[in-house]
Amino acid sequence: MSMVPQQRLLRTEIPGPRSLELHVRKSAAVSAGVGTTLPVYIERAGGGILVDVDGNQLIDFGSGIAVTSVGNAAPRIVEAVRQQVGDFTHTCFMVTPYEEYLAVCEALNEVTPGTHEKRSALFNSGSEAVENAIKIARHATGRTAVIAFDHAYHGRTNLTMALTAKSMPYKHGFGPFAGDIYRVPMAYPYRWPTGPDRCAEEAFAAFVEQVHAQVGETNVAAVIVEPIQGEGGFIVPAPGFLRAVAEWCREHGIVFIADEIQSGFCRTGDWFASTHEGVVPDLITTAKGIAGGLPLAAVTGRAELMDAVHGGGLGGTYGGNPVACAAALAAIETMRADDLAGAAKRIESIMVSRLQAMAAKYDVIGDVRGRGAMIAVELVQGGGSTQPNSALTAQISAACHREGLVTLTAGTFGNVLRFLPPLVIGEDLLNEGIDIIEGVVARLA
Ligand code: PLZ
Numbered sequence: 013m014s015m016v017p018q019q020r021l022l023r024t025e026i027p028g029p030r031s032l033e034l035h036v037r038k039s040a041a042v043s044a045g046v047g048t049t050l051p052v053y054i055e056r057a058g059g060g061i062l063v064d065v066d067g068n069q070l071i072d073f074g075s076g077i078a079v080t081s082v083g084n085a086a087p088r089i090v091e092a093v094r095q096q097v098g099d100f101t102h103t104c105f106m107v108t109p110y111e112e113y114l115a116v117c118e119a120l121n122e123v124t125p126g127t128h129e130k131r132s133a134l135f136n137s138g139s140e141a142v143e144n145a146i147k148i149a150r151h152a153t154g155r156t157a158v159i160a161f162d163h164a165y166h167g168r169t170n171l172t173m174a175l176t177a178k179s180m181p182y183k184h185g186f187g188p189f190a191g192d193i194y195r196v197p198m199a200y201p202y203r204w205p206t207g208p209d210r211c212a213e214e215a216f217a218a219f220v221e222q223v224h225a226q227v228g229e230t231n232v233a234a235v236i237v238e239p240i241q242g243e244g245g246f247i248v249p250a251p252g253f254l255r256a257v258a259e260w261c262r263e264h265g266i267v268f269i270a271d272e273i274q275s276g277f278c279r280t281g282d283w284f285a286s287t288h289e290g291v292v293p294d295l296i297t298t299a300k301g302i303a304g305g306l307p308l309a310a311v312t313g314r315a316e317l318m319d320a321v322h323g324g325g326l327g328g329t330y331g332g333n334p335v336a337c338a339a340a341l342a343a344i345e346t347m348r349a350d351d352l353a354g355a356a357k358r359i360e361s362i363m364v365s366r367l368q369a370m371a372a373k374y375d376v377i378g379d380v381r382g383r384g385a386m387i388a389v390e391l392v393q394g395g396g397s398t399q400p401n402s403a404l405t406a407q408i409s410a411a412c413h414r415e416g417l418v419t420l421t422a423g424t425f426g427n428v429l430r431f432l433p434p435l436v437i438g439e440d441l442l443n444e445g446i447d448i449i450e451g452v453v454a455r456l457a
Pocket of ligand 1 (some may be wrong): 077137138139140165166167168238242243268271272274275300313380
């Protein structure tokens with residue numbers, strides 16, 4: 013197995029000539045509806061480095077959107093996948109089952125928050141896991157309404173588009189959307205009208221009042237929330253808010269679903285972000301970091317909810333594919349053995365202190381937030397204005413790309429720069445990436 017050198021290296025402009033050639037082919041062959049953040053075509057990757065087809069080595073602050081937390085082509089994953097792919101590639105768990113699926117469910121039942129009796133079911137994508145969590149909550153409660161939040165992202169399928177808040181690009185022109193879904197305010201400290209200190213209490217009061225008046229508690233099957241909102245801009249809910257919502261759900265027999273698809277699997281410095289908020293979800297959706305890059309997703313939750321569904325009510329041809337399961341077992345083993353939650357905390361301490369120092373210097377950085385290796389800065393107009401600055405955000409991100417640092421943007425207003433390095437990134441690369449950001453901000457701010 014070739015170990016990718018952990019060094020940034022620019023041989024050509026970014027993107028290079030070979031990438032540009034491939035990008036012409038993309039336009040001719042791939043639907044224009046499938047976008048690309050950075051048209052650099054990747055040939056190899058490992059640790060914190062992506063190697064492109066022109067031989068450039070880029071620092072990875074994206075992890076394929078929070079997926080390759082254990083590193084790209086991580087050794088244990090490669091080994092487990094090689095072994096499994098040689099044994100068998102598919103039978104369909106619903107036809108003739110296999111042990112790997114059980115082992116993944118057992119591991120999920122163990123590492124997710126709460127010591128209650130749990131069950132899991134496996135799917136292919138995050139969106140599919142969210143859809144199934146809603147199906148289970150509706151079936152178990154006999155109710156239909158679902159509550160989602162401002163700035164939420166839950167996927168691109170029809171039901172999950174309805175749960176997702178942002179129109180462009182996710183929903184624009186794709187309606188009509190699934191019904192009986194209601195949106196309430198998120199406790200977003202940086203933008204709460206009366207300030208961060210009153211945010212949790214006032215947001216919870218608004219939540220209770222709106223659900224009561226506009227939906228009716230007894231009609232509500234589930235409340236779904238990301239314990240740290242991902243695509244919405246790495247919004248960490250005001251402390252106490254999620255707990256209040258979860259307790260209120262329990263009082264009213266409503267299923268509390270934590271969507272940990274982006275925040276899960278050690279990303280935030282704990283196995284799951286719910287734990288930071290002192291919340292034990294009834295159901296939890298996972299994907300992304302679960303299997304080191306192979307497509308796998310899951311719903312895990314209280315046995316009485318998960319078992320309420322009639323036999324054969326849940327499934328799908330590829331759900332819990334054996335190769336993806338082998339990868340997941342290796343990823344979970346890697347997170348345990350190499351203490352990747354601890355690694356995420358170390359990334360947080362370096363990133364947050366350096367970004368806060370930048371925020372003190374440049375007033376266009378309105379907020380630095382996040383947990384673990386899920387950190388973001390929110391960019392504003394500055395000079396006393398907290399108006400979102402999406403133009404500057406796009407410029408900074410593009411400038412980072414040209415210097416060989418893969419960064420992503422996020423946020424309902426497109427003004428959040430988010431950083432999701434692999435948890436195995438070396439400290440030198442991490443600091444070099446932040447140096448690039450600092451240089452670019454100094455130039456453009
Ligand atoms: N829930 C919290 O973050 C996926 C979306 C990228 P899928 N986020 C990345 C894009 O533009 O499509 C996500 C998430 C949360 C659900 C999902 C959906 O997961 O595996 O993309 O379906």
